[in-house]
Amino acid sequence: MKQRFILPLGIFLILLVFLGVGLRLKPQEIPSPFVGKAAPAFTLTQLEDAQKSFSPKDMQGQVWLLNVWASWCAPCRLELPALAALKQQSGVPIVGLNYTDKRESGNKWLKQHGNPYQLSVFDGDGHVGIDYGVYGVPETFVIDQQGRIRLKFAGPVTPEVIKDVLLPLIQELKRG
Amino acid sequence: MAESPARLLAKVLRWALGAALSVWLCGAQAAQVAPAVATAQTDQTAPAMSATQTAPATPDPALEKRVQQLAEELRCLVCQNQTIADSQAPLAVELKKQVYEQLARGQSNQDVIDFMVQRYGDFVRYRPPVKASTWLLWFGPFLLLALGLLALLLKLRQKPAAPAETLTAAELAHAAALLAGQSLPGESAPAVSIPSTA
Numbered sequence: 001m002k003q004r005f006i007l008p009l010g011i012f013l014i015l016l017v018f019l020g021v022g023l024r025l026k027p028q029e030i031p032s033p034f035v036g037k038a039a040p041a042f043t044l045t046q047l048e049d050a051q052k053s054f055s056p057k058d059m060q061g062q063v064w065l066l067n068v069w070a071s072w073c074a075p076c077r078l079e080l081p082a083l084a085a086l087k088q089q090s091g092v093p094i095v096g097l098n099y100t101d102k103r104e105s106g107n108k109w110l111k112q113h114g115n116p117y118q119l120s121v122f123d124g125d126g127h128v129g130i131d132y133g134v135y136g137v138p139e140t141f142v143i144d145q146q147g148r149i150r151l152k153f154a155g156p157v158t159p160e161v162i163k164d165v166l167l168p169l170i171q172e173l174k175r176g
Numbered sequence: 177m178a179e180s181p182a183r184l185l186a187k188v189l190r191w192a193l194g195a196a197l198s199v200w201l202c203g204a205q206a207a208q209v210a211p212a213v214a215t216a217q218t219d220q221t222a223p224a225m226s227a228t229q230t231a232p233a234t235p236d237p238a239l240e241k242r243v244q245q246l247a248e249e250l251r252c253l254v255c256q257n258q259t260i261a262d263s264q265a266p267l268a269v270e271l272k273k274q275v276y277e278q279l280a281r282g283q284s285n286q287d288v289i290d291f292m293v294q295r296y297g298d299f300v301r302y303r304p305p306v307k308a309s310t311w312l313l314w315f316g317p318f319l320l321l322a323l324g325l326l327a328l329l330l331k332l333r334q335k336p337a338a339p340a341e342t343l344t345a346a347e348l349a350h351a352a353a354l355l356a357g358q359s360l361p362g363e364s365a366p367a368v369s370i371p372s373t374a
Contacts, residue, residue, distance in 0.1 A: 027256070027299075030253060030296060030297060030299050031297060033293075033294065033295070033296070033297040100270075126267075126270055130270065130271070130274065130295060131295060133296050133297075135253035135267060135296065136253075136254065
């Protein structure tokens with residue numbers, strides 16, 4: 001009698017494993033193919049001052065964050081306090097990438113809501129964003145001293161994310 | 177009543193064929209809906225694309241066809257169940273522009289796909305590539321179907337099953353008496369009399 005139940009039970013357990021694994025998968029979160037690779041090069045004008053430009057190689061030698069934001073993006077506003085806290089806790093500079101926005105709107109937004117960025121670059125047509133594989137706003141890239149992308153985080157940065165993901169990685173990278 | 181193994185097998189094969197057909201049709205339909213919608217939109221998108229380009233002012237139908245075909249192979253990262261041909265998301269429109277500009281510059285279809293995969297990973301290809309990491313995705317359903325059929329065939333080969341129990345002589349006599357409508361000593365007459373089969 002017992003033998004008859006083993007096969008359905010076995011199939012059920014196998015299905016349980018598949019369901020358990022499947023429910024944990026998050027296919028909407030696309031992993032960045034750049035993790036471990038050099039951050040794509042670019043030269044863009046700065047948002048606050050169109051006469052000045054910025055390029056990732058300017059940050060060579062230090063750990064830094066690239067945060068993609070836009071004035072039309074509501075979650076970007078929500079993550080501003082967390083970004084300011086992160087800058088304070090880690091001492092790491094954050095460079096903003098103003099993605100598919102207008103200069104006036106971007107500058108106004110920063111004045112209105114606060115500016116945690118060391119500087120922001122203006123990516124009006126979004127081409128640099130595409131080069132970085134940006135598919136939504138906000139997104140945050142952690143880049144190491146050699147200019148390699150070590151982490152891409154999609155979505156607004158929260159204190160939990162800072163504590164569990166960003167700070168440990170930054171500290172590890174700073175240790176060398 | 178027990179069916180003969182042959183009839184049972186025929187029933188199962190018909191069911192399996194129906195199941196396989198419906199799976200194939202669902203997949204084919206999903207793939208067909210996208211191009212059907214896209215071709216309906218071509219007339220609206222073609223002039224819009226040339227208007228926003230700084231590239232050649234005269235629309236090139238062969239180029240536009242190539243762009244459309246390629247756009248149907250690339251996934252929109254925002255509306256992830258659509259191709260960039262169907263999606264109206266700003267990113268999809270921008271990516272389609274990129275495809276157009278690159279093809280106009282003389283890049284090949286493979287160059288454009290490589291460009292997209294380099295930035296967004298394999299997920300940007302609407303049809304997953306057949307690589308070692310996607311073999312289970314592509315062949316898994318057929319594998320499961322084969323395993324199921326195998327299990328079924330093995331089960332069918334095991335028949336005929338022996339009867340659960342054999343009756344003793346006394347029980348056989350009791351059964352015959354009941355069928356004949358007679359009552360046994362010690363029991364009252366059966367309420368329903370069954371006509372004996374002559």
